[in-house]
Amino acid sequence: MKPLRSSLLVLAVLCAAPALAMPLDTGERAKAFATCLGRYAAAAEHAVRTGGDAETSAARREMFADLLDAVTPGSGVAPSRLSSYRLGAKNAQARLFRMSYSTQDVVRARMAASVARREITMCDQLILG
Incomplete structure (x- = not known):
């Protein structure tokens, strides 16, 4: 992602935080972004192995990396x-x-897939509303 575009995206997401049910505390935001970064890293790797949408997962992983970099300090x-x-x-x-x-x-496979989707959905809600 280009630096200006990335910075604007981070700023837009952070400014819209209350509407996106994002944690107000900066430390909690950092924790949420780090957690979602990890989830999307796994999703991207899984998509590559299974022929899924690796591009979207990788883009979201990069977005959470940018957000984490912005709030960590x-x-x-x-x-x-x-x-x-x-x-x-x-x-x-x-x-x-x-x-x-x-x-x-x-049954276990379905439950695991359901939990995996729910975890990713929680991350999506931080950035997509």
Whole structure:
């Protein structure tokens, strides 16, 4: 993403925060962005493996990376802590994707797919409203 376009996107999302049900506290925003960054990193990898829409997932991953970069300095949350949120969310999302595609238990696969979609939807609601 070009720097000016990226900055404008970040500014637009941050200014519209109350309408998007985004956390008002900067530290909570940073945590939410780090978590969504991890989820979308897993979604992008999963899409590549399964022939899904990797481009959209990668674009959203980059958007959350830009948002996280914008709020981290004033968040009061250590970058190592944010990295931990990101990695934890990525691992959890990847586990859900694996379970939804590789388990022989149809009920568990459906439940995992449903939870995976719900987690991504929560992230989408932060940026799409």
